[in-house]
Amino acid sequence: MPVKSKPHKADGKANSVWAERLQYFETRRDALVQTIRSFVEIESPSDNKQASDKMGAFLAGTFEAIGGRARIHRAEKYGDNLQIDFAGDEKSKPVLLLGHFDTVYPLGTLAKMPCRIEGDRLHGPGVLDMKSGVALMLYAIEALKAWHGALPRPVTVFLVSDEEVGSESSRKITEELARKAVAVFVLEPAAGLGGAVKTARKGVGDYTLTVHGVAAHAGLDPGKGHSAIVELARQITAISKFNNLKQGLSVNPGVIRGGTRTNVVAAEATVEVDVRIKNAKQAAGLDRKMRALKPFDTRCKLTVEGGINRMPMERSAGVAGLYKKAQDTAKQIDWKLGEAAVGGGSDGNFTAGIGIPTLDGLGAVGEGAHAVHEYILIPELPRRALLLAGMIESA
Numbered sequence: 347m348p349v350k351s352k353p354h355k356a357d358g359k360a361n362s363v364w365a366e367r368l369q370y371f372e373t374r375r376d377a378l379v380q381t382i383r384s385f386v387e388i389e390s391p392s393d394n395k396q397a398s399d400k401m402g403a404f405l406a407g408t409f410e411a412i413g414g415r416a417r418i419h420r421a422e423k424y425g426d427n428l429q430i431d432f433a434g435d436e437k438s439k440p441v442l443l444l445g446h447f448d449t450v451y452p453l454g455t456l457a458k459m460p461c462r463i464e465g466d467r468l469h470g471p472g473v474l475d476m477k478s479g480v481a482l483m484l485y486a487i488e489a490l491k492a493w494h495g496a497l498p499r500p501v502t503v504f505l506v507s508d509e510e511v512g513s514e515s516s517r518k519i520t521e522e523l524a525r526k527a528v529a530v531f532v533l534e535p536a537a538g539l540g541g542a543v544k545t546a547r548k549g550v551g552d553y554t555l556t557v558h559g560v561a562a563h564a565g566l567d568p569g570k571g572h573s574a575i576v577e578l579a580r581q582i583t584a585i586s587k588f589n590n591l592k593q594g595l596s597v598n599p600g601v602i603r604g605g606t607r608t609n610v611v612a613a614e615a616t617v618e619v620d621v622r623i624k625n626a627k628q629a630a631g632l633d634r635k636m637r638a639l640k641p642f643d644t645r646c647k648l649t650v651e652g653g654i655n656r657m658p659m660e661r662s663a664g665v666a667g668l669y670k671k672a673q674d675t676a677k678q679i680d681w682k683l684g685e686a687a688v689g690g691g692s693d694g695n696f697t698a699g700i701g702i703p704t705l706d707g708l709g710a711v712g713e714g715a716h717a718v719h720e721y722i723l724i725p726e727l728p729r730r731a732l733l734l735a736g737m738i739e740s741a
Contacts, residue, residue: 364678367735370489371728378485378727379468381408385447385477386461386470390425392448392511398425401447405480405505406430412488414503421515424448425507429523432487434497439528441741442502442702443483443734444520444693445476445709446509450716459718467712467721478722479533479709480505486734498739502527509693512655517696524697524704529668529741531734532694532706535715537686541726544707545669546661546687547695548594549623551654553636554616555581557604558647561613571611572645575604578615580642585619588635594624595632596689621654622689626699629654656695661687664703668741672705675736681729708734 371378390401402425406416414430421427425448434440449472451459461470468478483503490497504523506516513520524530537544557578562571588597597619604615619636623629637650659665669685676683686707694706710730712722 361678364732367489367493368679368728368732371485371731374485375724375728378481378731379463379724381484382468382473382478382481382722383461383470385481386473387456389451389453389456389471390447390449390507391452392424392450392508394453395423395425397453398448398507402426402428402505402507405447409484409503412484413491414487419516419519421507424511424515427507427516427519428505429519430503430505432497432501432503434500436500438499440500440502440526441738442504442523442527442530442697443533444504444530444697445479445483445533446506446693447477447480448507448510449475450510463724466724468724469719469721471720474535474710474712474720474722475715476534476709478727479535482533482709482727482731482734485731486738489731489735490738499741501738506693513693513696516693520693520696521700524700524702527702530694530697530702530704531708531737532692532704533709533734534692534694534706535709536707536711536730537688539711539713539723540684541711541730542684542686542707543669543672543705544688544694545665545685545705547659547691547706548689549626549629549654549658549695550656550691551621551623551629551632551652553619553621553650553652555585555619555636555639556614556616556649556651557581557641558649559611559613559615559643560645562611564609564611568611572643573611574615574646575612577641577643577646578602578604578617581639581648582617584639585617585636588632593628594622595628596622597632623654623658625660626657629657656691657699659695659698659704659706662698662703664701665698665705668703668705668737671740672733672737675733675740678736679729679732683733705737708737
């Protein structure tokens with residue numbers, strides 16, 4: 347279905363070669379939209395291995411159709427992870443294009459949240475986060491092969507199946523592939539409708555605090571009980587004091603459970619805590635505080651599990667260098683490309699955390715990730731594809 351909207355045009359100051367390249371993607375915009383729709387219409391929730399594997403198999407065939415060599419990394423709990431290698435000039439180190447194809451939406455969401463075009467927007471579950479980013483990888487690689495006859499460097503695409511639930515099965519592979527690469531480009535959505543790339547992300551952690559109390563009959567023997575729920579309430583108040591928003595550290599007790607019946611003094615209660623840190627130094631300090639918690643009621647016992655899952659993606663010299671290259675590419679079509687630091691984490695945190703230059707947020711522009719109104723802006727797709735192609739060339 348053609349989309350009637352004005353394309354981005356480069357003015358007279360733009361580099362003519364890059365203006366032609368932008369036009370290359372403009373003429374393929376409708377095809378790109380249809381590719382994204384085909385990805386969105388194969389539902390792939392993180393917690394459904396069968397559905398995720400169906401998506402992975404489809405992607406493997408799609409990337410192999412443009413010359414990639416697919417390798418399946420088997421996973422038991424989640425969908426299999428997908429690596430696709432593309433040959434290029436062996437004198438250059440490869441780049442890693444990193445993304446995920448799992449979504450937060452349960453199977454059957456398409457029935458009530460169909461993939462559809464409304465004006466300049468393409469809506470659908472996972473369209474922004476991040477099936478459009480996967481499609482941008484495909485079209486950027488195809489374009490470079492068309493322009494050069496072969497890729498200017500080897501390219502590895504790694505698409506994981508469990509990013510939305512912590513990357514348990516894929517993290518080790520991501521880090522192994524990143525160590526072989528000169529740079530990592532993460533096709534997560536851009537930051538905001540301005541389309542900024544992401545040069546910093548907060549670190550993310552999850553802790554579970556369990557209180558073990560002493561059960562008793564609430565009517566017959568209330569004095570013999572030591573309520574885990576009351577103790578947990580005190581602990582949550584203590585934990586909330588760890589927040590330091592001015593320094594970019596946030597602690598959120600988000601889920602609580604406890605007790606069995608109203609007439610029983612609760613023997614156990616639990617809180618799940620989300621934490622975000624701005625820099626690596628904060629990780630150890632926060633961890634010490636969480637594990638140093640002591641019971642207010644000495645008849646209760648505490649158990650603390652969890653920790654920091656993703657260290658922060660900090661704006662290192664390597665990250666800043668990639669952003670400068672992205673700016674230079676954007677300038678070729680008179681595009682002022684911004685940067686942003688965001689609170690959410692991605693698999694780019696892993697690659698940046700082991701010292702590999704990483705640039706995130708190279709994916710589509712839109713709003714509503716994980717929400718019923720999730721959408722991407724269709725007119726932005728051509729220059730996002732151009733930006734990625736330029737980054738692969740210049741890395």
